[in-house]
Amino acid sequence: MLKLIAFRIAQAIPVMLVVAVLTFLLMHLLPGDPATIIAGDQADQASIDQIRRDLGLDRPVPVQLWHWIVNLAQGDFGRSLMLNQAVADAVKERLPVTLSLAMLAFAITLPFGIAFGVIAAVWRDTWVDSAVMILALVGVSVPNFWIAILSVILFSVTLGWLPSAGYVPLHDSFSGWLASLIQPAVVLALFQIGYLARMTRSAMLDVLDQDYIRTARAKGVAVNTIIVKHAFRNTLMQVVTVAGYILSLLIGGSVVIEQIFALPGIGRLLVQAIMARDYPVVQGTMLLLGFAFVFINILIDLIYAYVDPRVRYD
């Protein structure tokens, strides 16, 4: 097991390097000159050139890339142009918001998505199945932002139950934290619940048709035990894969949701930084997101090994 972990992390290093290089190149291919924007409308060419020299933008791209990577390796993500702050600090401040949002949405998605999928599969071809699948379809077809707006109109404006914007840190007040996040988290989760339910259902149907389920029935195993012990455990591989993918989607989805609910998270930072051509911040946050995806994938592989003896013993 330890060997597997070490191996997967070693494998991830080149992947992360590629992520870093791609992030850097992407930023330098985007139109717009940071120096011009920083200098402001009134600036003359001389001061723009000066800023460019200060930032090192006058050097060839490969040299800039090299410096960036060398600094990264030493834990230095650079300084933000718009915030007068180290990128690492700016990210560190906002990370809890995005993590809270994504994790809360994930915690809502998992039980509901799995339960709906299993229920639909067990009652396949009945009205229960149809009802769950129609709901799931609605969940995946209606755009996030639209649900968000409807939800704000209902729960914040009309009923006044929940704040429509803003974030309360967890260490200030738990109920405030939850109130500030529950609405965006549910909105974010709706799509994923529908998606997870559909995937779980099809995985479950597949397993329920397997010979070993018939064997269990032939032994006299009760239906509930068959579903939980014999069938669901065999769908875990697929459920874990989908769950990992969903976690990635949730992180991506928070970028949009943070805009709508004015949550000061990574997503908002990224959008602001792109607007301001604050390339150190853009690079830093993109890199962080990329690392998050790589990390999630390692996690999935490790969970595989845990749930499936065939992987574990290889």
Added chain:
Amino acid sequence: MLQIENLSVDFRVDSGWISSVTDVSFTLGPRASLGIVGESGSGKSVTALSVLRLHAARNTRMRGRIMFDGQDLLTLPERRMREIRGRDIAMIFQDPMHSLNPVLTIGDQIGETLRIHQKLDAAAAQKAAIGLLDMVRIPDAARRVTDYPHQLSGGMRQRVMIAMAIACRPRLLIADEPTTALDVTVQAQILDLLRDLREEIGMSVILISHDLGLVAEFAERVLVMYAGELVEEAPSLTMFARPAHPYSEGLLKAIPSADEDVGRLYAIPGRIPDPGRRPPGCNFAPRCPLVQPACTAAPPPLATMEPGHLIRCPVRLAAMETTG
């Protein structure tokens, strides 16, 4: 002990209901052995699964009666049926690769039967599982018990299936093509094991196979099925020496013998009709070397040729009577 009366099984498919098994009747006493043969698709598995009521209820229709110890299994509530499964009647299947749960240890899967029916706790069930692995002659049982199915060979997995089936010493074991997926030497070992266990436990065994030779050697009596119907029933010796139905004759000729070139193996020409595509009159008529015009007019009845020997072929029956 087991008495099947006019069992018919229909399945719902896209185009409606199709009749898979039609009007099957037979009986089986305690400590008896019965073989069921027929080509693939003749309805053997469907008949066997009906006894344990393992068909998916939502698209299956069963008629007739399956009497076991004086009660009709077809009308038993599901809860009572569950008590019978694995305790009184057990079953093993054709494909040992896929019949075991890949994420559970074999000890867990064998012990589960005992935990359900004899309310053993986990430790006792594990100990009993080791004993059962010994009984099916798996070496080093105490170590093997924590293995997962993928760590075992096909023959070993079938032994595990057997251990699981006999855990509660059932009175009836249904073995549906238990050796079809295994190679020849392993086949013989598994059949030997089943023979010994039948003796040891005193259970009845229904052995299902497409190989008439294998079945006739194992069982006291043999049923031949074709297109969902019984076409012949006879003691094994009779079936082996002088089968009466043209289809049984074909099956007998198709048995590979040791001195024969495998490449020149005999096969009955044509293939078995699918349910819903069966011809009028005798199901076997399109492939039968003895077919008469009358054969396609009306479905032939199953008739007694001599005590204990039934066939569904009026042509052969008449011929036998005239020759004495």
